[in-house]
Every structure is written in structure tokens, then in C-alpha cells.
Amino acid sequence: MRSELMEILTLDILNAVINSIKYSDLERYNSIKARVFLSLLIGKEIDETMVFKIFMASLLKEIGEIGGENKGVYKSTEIIRGIPEILPFQYEIADIILESEERLDGSGAPSGKKEILKEAQIIGIVCDYLKNNDIEEMVENKRKYNEKYLEVLKEILEMEKNIKILRDEEELEKVLRRNIKKYNVYKEKIEGVEEEQFLTTIASMIDAKDVYTGGHTKRVASYSYLIAKELNYSEEKLSKIRYAAYLHDIGKLAIDGEILNKPGKLTKEEFEAIKLHAKYSFLILWDSPTLRQISFAALHHEKLDGTGYPMGFKKGWIPEGSQVIAIADILDALTSNRSYRQPLTFNEAFKIMEEMVGISFEKRLFEAAKICFGVG
Ligand SMILES: [Fe+2]
Incomplete structure (x- = not known):
């Protein structure tokens, strides 16, 4: 494809x-x-x-x-x-x-x-x-x-x-x-090249930087695509979402691997340093006139109430695509293995995410996600 x-x-x-x-x-x-x-x-x-x-x-x-x-x-x-x-x-x-x-x-x-x-x-x-x-x-x-x-x-x-x-x-x-x-x-x-393979290579580089979340980028890309499909996006929009999801954490490449992979609790400064990845994703994507069209990818940690990062945007300012990626991102974080806890089932994860509706993402998008994962 x-x-x-x-x-x-x-x-x-x-x-x-x-x-x-x-x-x-x-x-x-x-x-x-x-x-x-x-x-x-x-x-x-x-x-x-x-x-x-x-x-x-x-x-x-x-x-x-x-x-x-x-x-x-x-x-x-x-x-x-x-x-x-x-x-x-x-x-x-x-x-x-x-x-x-x-x-x-x-x-x-x-x-x-x-x-x-x-x-x-x-x-x-x-x-x-x-x-x-x-x-x-x-x-x-x-x-x-x-x-x-x-x-x-x-x-x-x-x-x-x-x-x-x-x-x-x-x-x-x-x-x-x-x-x-x-x-x-x-x-x-580029003719005839399988884009999946290329994107996967880039995703592997991003995931290699963050060993705890192995395979995260690829899963976020596929979840985002599924949710976007459920929302009946046009082919062009679907393609953008997929690219954006593959590159949403590209800013992690600029974060110190030791902090990113530190076992145990992070200090406030370390947590702030990790949060910078979203800002870097934005700067890196914005830097290129073509990637700029998917720079919404970097807004996957924004919240509708304005408490997110890197911009602190509120409802109305956070593109739908960013929210779709946010849902996929949180869903994967909850359902995959972490050093500090067992993975949750999709049902359990959706239950927790229910409380984020209206704060982290809009209800309509969350409902679409539930339909694609056969929950609720
Ligand atoms: Fe992120």
C-alpha cells in the first residue's frame, strides 16, 4: 500500500x-x-x-x-x-x-x-x-x-x-x-515501495529509545488508524493520521535515554524532561513544510481542560486527529506491560478511560474507539 x-x-x-x-x-x-x-x-x-x-x-x-x-x-x-x-x-x-x-x-x-x-x-x-x-x-x-x-x-x-x-x-x-x-x-x-516497512523502521528507532514501551509506536499507529476509520475519515485524512501516529513520539529521539529508561520513580525535573518530548515532536515536525501538515501529532498530551502539554491548549484548539492519537496512546499505555504493573484488559482500560472523557478527549471520539474495540 x-x-x-x-x-x-x-x-x-x-x-x-x-x-x-x-x-x-x-x-x-x-x-x-x-x-x-x-x-x-x-x-x-x-x-x-x-x-x-x-x-x-x-x-x-x-x-x-x-x-x-x-x-x-x-x-x-x-x-x-x-x-x-x-x-x-x-x-x-x-x-x-x-x-x-x-x-x-x-x-x-x-x-x-x-x-x-x-x-x-x-x-x-x-x-x-x-x-x-x-x-x-x-x-x-x-x-x-x-x-x-x-x-x-x-x-x-x-x-x-x-x-x-x-x-x-x-x-x-x-x-x-x-x-x-x-x-x-x-x-x-518511491514507486512501488511498501510504506509500512519504511514507517516501521522509523517507529523501531523511536521505540528503541524507550525500552519499556517496546512496540508502542506501531500499536498506537494501528489503533489510531482503526479509530479514524470508524470515524469515516477520507482516505487522505486516514493517511495523515497514520503518519502522524507513527511520528507522534519522534521527539523522544531528542530525550536523554537514561532518563527515559530510568527504573522506578522519576523526580519532578526528570518528569519535566520527559514531557519535553512532545515539544520536540512539534518542533521537529514543524521544521519541515511537508511534515508540518501532521504536526498535530505532537499535541497528543494536550487536554481539553488546558492542563496538558506542550501548548496547554483548551477544547476547540486541539485537533481531532491529536485526540484520536491521544486515545490510542493512553489505551496502549494501559493495556501493555509496564515494569510497575500488569497490563490491563481492553475492557478494564476503557473503564478507566471513561473518566477521562471531556477532560482528555471528546466523547464522540471515545465512543468511536469503543466501537472499534468491541467494548461497551
Ligand atoms: Fe508522547
Whole structure:
């Protein structure tokens, strides 16, 4: 199954995942922008045909570290290989990432190999430069690097306008945005791809971050879809709800995994930190003109009485879609295993939720949910 939205959203979702780094680790996000900028400049100088692969690999290199487990390039490679074929040269891009920490003298990782893809060598040089900002030391250590690529980097760094961009976060952001737009080739390539598989990959990344709620995102997506169907939404609206539900907790990618997974009671500060995930979801979705149309996803913790978060919106301001996701979210929280209690049955959960009607969500939506789960 493939929806209209899928055509435009794939790149945006990958980009949103990268964007989540901005809120959790600004320094790293800025270094990704710098890496993309310098790698592209070298690539353009060496061989124009490598540029697309260099761009993608340098952008997505850390995608595997977002899920909370620090498995570096292995995990990134696995994720990129695992998504349906949405990227041209997808498998080559995965290989480039895998080899981007290898060095020509065998001193790199993970395998210490000396024969390295050209694109990976370029990204590797840029990464090493950004670590120490010392090109002279790299020239001394030149057995590690391709001499020509290193020379090109040196020339690039001698140009004042490049240094100016490199020191200006906003300029780097512009470079990144421009290139994301330029290389948005996914539209043509997405045909025939099963969107479920792609969304599931993203959902797994979100769920991996929060180990207690394993599979939560996927269940919320399917519950939300069922409730929306019961409400007779149009195909387009149904598709939006599904996407929104898959991405409702994307802001968790920006939350410290240790707090998210802390066993036992949370302090007030820790609870406030976790609540930030909704705000981050909103910022991440709002950041992209296409994902903005599903930014209502981030309002799944709002309440009709205005006591929810992140906005504290009241009845009339909380979109129906957000409330549908809220119902699905609460339903799953109550019916799945938690460290501190046994899962409730659906009947028990609906009974508890009855008391939230008019406070957390509207009655009409709750009634629709009851019908789809055969309760009441
Ligand atoms: Fe949430």
C-alpha cells in the first residue's frame, strides 16, 4: 500500500530524524552540517558523479546512534539497508558509511581494511579534520589519507569564504537545506515501495529509545488508524493520521535515554524532561513544510481542560486527529506491560478511560474507539 503522502514525506522523515539531534546534541548537529558542507566541496572538486552519494552518506552517518544504542556506523548501515529502496544507490551509501571510519594505513575501524571506497575516504578526511581542526597534523600523517583529497581539503580551507561559512551555523544550515532540496530525488524512486516497512523502521528507532514501551509506536499507529476509520475519515485524512501516529513520539529521539529508561520513580525535573518530548515532536515536525501538515501529532498530551502539554491548549484548539492519537496512546499505555504493573484488559482500560472523557478527549471520539474495540 502506498499513499500520496509517502511520495513527499520520505525524505522529510529521514531529515526529521536527523533534526532530532539538534535538540539533543546541538554540537553534534552542527558538526553534521559542517561535515556535509566540506565533504560536498571535496566531492565536487574530485568527481561530480560521487556528490550525491557523499551527500547522503555524510548526512545519514549517525542515523544509527539516534536510537539510543551507541553502535555507530554498524547500526546506521543496518538502518539504511533495512529501509525499502527509497534512495538511489542506497546500498552503496550504506557501504560508504560503514567504511567512513577506515583509514588507508589500516588504522581505522571497524575492520582495519586498507582498500576503502573513495566517498568513504573523503568523509573520513573531513571527520578527522573536524575532530581536531589541524590540517597540518593530517598532512604529516598522510599515509592515513589519500594525498589528493587531503590537498583539495587544504585548498578549500585556504579560501576565506569557506571558513566564513564553516564558522556560521546559520550559513551551514542554509547549505544543508539547499542540498536537501537539490537532492530530493526520492519522489521518482518511491514507486512501488511498501510504506509500512519504511514507517516501521522509523517507529523501531523511536521505540528503541524507550525500552519499556517496546512496540508502542506501531500499536498506537494501528489503533489510531482503526479509530479514524470508524470515524469515516477520507482516505487522505486516514493517511495523515497514520503518519502522524507513527511520528507522534519522534521527539523522544531528542530525550536523554537514561532518563527515559530510568527504573522506578522519576523526580519532578526528570518528569519535566520527559514531557519535553512532545515539544520536540512539534518542533521537529514543524521544521519541515511537508511534515508540518501532521504536526498535530505532537499535541497528543494536550487536554481539553488546558492542563496538558506542550501548548496547554483548551477544547476547540486541539485537533481531532491529536485526540484520536491521544486515545490510542493512553489505551496502549494501559493495556501493555509496564515494569510497575500488569497490563490491563481492553475492557478494564476503557473503564478507566471513561473518566477521562471531556477532560482528555471528546466523547464522540471515545465512543468511536469503543466501537472499534468491541467494548461497551
Ligand atoms: Fe508522547
